[in-house]
Amino acid sequence: MSVVMFGGTGFIGSHLAARLAERDVRVVVPTRHAQHGDHLKRLPGVDVIEADVRDDATLQRLVDGHTAVINLVGILHSDRGTPYGKAFRRAHVELPQRIADACARAGAPRYLHMSALGADVRGPSMYQRSKADGEQAARSRAEVAATIFRPSVVFGPGDNFLNMFARLQRHLPLVPLAGANARFQPVYVGDVAEAFVRALFEPHSAGNIYELGGPHIYTLGELVRLAGRYAGHERKVVALPDAVAHLQAVFFEMLPGEPLITRDNLDSMKVDNVVTPSTKVLTAEALGIKLTALEAVAPAYLAPDGQLDVLRARAGR
Template identity: 50%
Template sequence: MELKKVLLIGGSGFVGGWIANRLSERGIRVTIPSRRRDNTKQLILLPTVYMVEADVNDSQVLVSLMEDVDAVINLVGILHDGDSSQPYGKRFAAAHVELPKKILAAMKQAGVNRLVHMSALGAAVDAPSAYLRSKGAGEAVVRAAMGPVGASSGGVDVTVFRPSVIFGQGDSFLNTFATLLRLLPVLPLAGGSARFQPVYIGDVADAFAGCLTDRSTFGQTYDLCGPKVYTLRQLVDYTSALIGCRRRVLDLPDALAYPLARLMSLLPNPPMSPDNLRSMKQDNVTGGSHNYPGWQPQSLEAVAPGYLSSVRPKMRFDQYRCRAGR
């Protein structure tokens, strides 16, 4: 399969930027649709990457975006939905279930047969959180579109990736902890015993870019996880040590964690919601039975110091205040 042009849906964010970079390095033309093109100026600088102002929820727009496209990557995902409907809210339904349906319909109309879909580790229709249930429903939609690998019978050659939490320069994971540790004299922590297997964004991007023409990955689902499991409390303590800002961390019981999460969910860009806590009731780890071929992920300890510790000279006065308890 010769690959010349890829449509990267949901590509204007953290993960999309890394994948676009990997594809650009290979000389592949990448089209990234965005509602606001001006918000993605950093991606415009990448050679072979083209930003298009478009609404991907419009079915006809999707069809037009797929002209001459060899493959589609869908990264669209949201973490919060204020709608408490069951099994998941309207925003989760639109982003994680309805949009994959529209993408597949547009692919069929445009004659595109290759799709790489980002799900989430733990996604299942009976998962404890609305986020994971909607991601599971989206997976089911994508799986239903699979046909015999390489067949011309109308089926789609699909690869599904299910990453754990993703870290790396520019992430909203460890960087969020770092920001909170600098701002708060005491950090209240909900779900401190929740277990994660963080994966490096560079490894995730390599998997997405590398699988596109690898026929052995067609029809497969892969967990993308790092080499080590941590509790959330261990990750917070590690971040604290890296940025040189020691704070008291207060582990909250559920009786306090859920009310706090409800308050935090009212913020414009909430760091936590009750649904996030429900997701954390299920360990975000893999048994290793669905590893990507040749998977040798980098460790947190090998990468995180390079981007968290690098801010220490610039933040030395903040560190003095941290150490002084102010």
């Protein structure tokens, strides 16, 4: 079996590549800059290729000859627009459509697509609306069996969620927090990677949607406090009123670089980011996965000496 994995050099892709290598799956990981995939090159059967997938011909060559395609590409921030901005459209909607079309032309029968909990064409945020349209794009070709995954926020060694809040609390006397009461169901990156692997090897998963959440639900404020506690720097969390949170987001959007939070992030938090099983949606349990609790993993990699665990995870060990 061989797969091409778009977005494979990132946090989730690194863990997934290691799991696939363990199952003797040959993995091709395209990236615009080869050095971004240096940590994957030591994995057996994983090839990192420098390529620009914005070019249709390049995308088609990458898909040709593979058993399956995995798309993990996703962004958190975009310019504003209706129903969403150009950056969300390119990453979340147009790329999945181009991948589905390339799969159809190449005869690649499987397409595993990363979406997100809360994906909804009528959702309050641009992110949620673009993710929903991306799901429709991924499933637009009848000859390509698309499997959709909707994780809550993903944690684990190397994450940019709990680690970010841990870093903030090392330097701030308190944490002024927008959306402190928003609810999340964090899922371990190893469980997300395992879901992809099991679905890849399970033909009956084709066409299914899986919502991936961990065993427990937390408010954002609770997660921030846990991150600080495990890092040894727990600070007081101050919940911001909505109006102040909005002003904070506007301020961060004006700063150079990736903003800590945006108005669209606040809109996303208007809807609880938790699994809502229905007759049409499956969960990790349907794939036989025993979910990992945050408390069983986070203390090790958030601790001051936890960088060793991060390096081991990035090496696939």
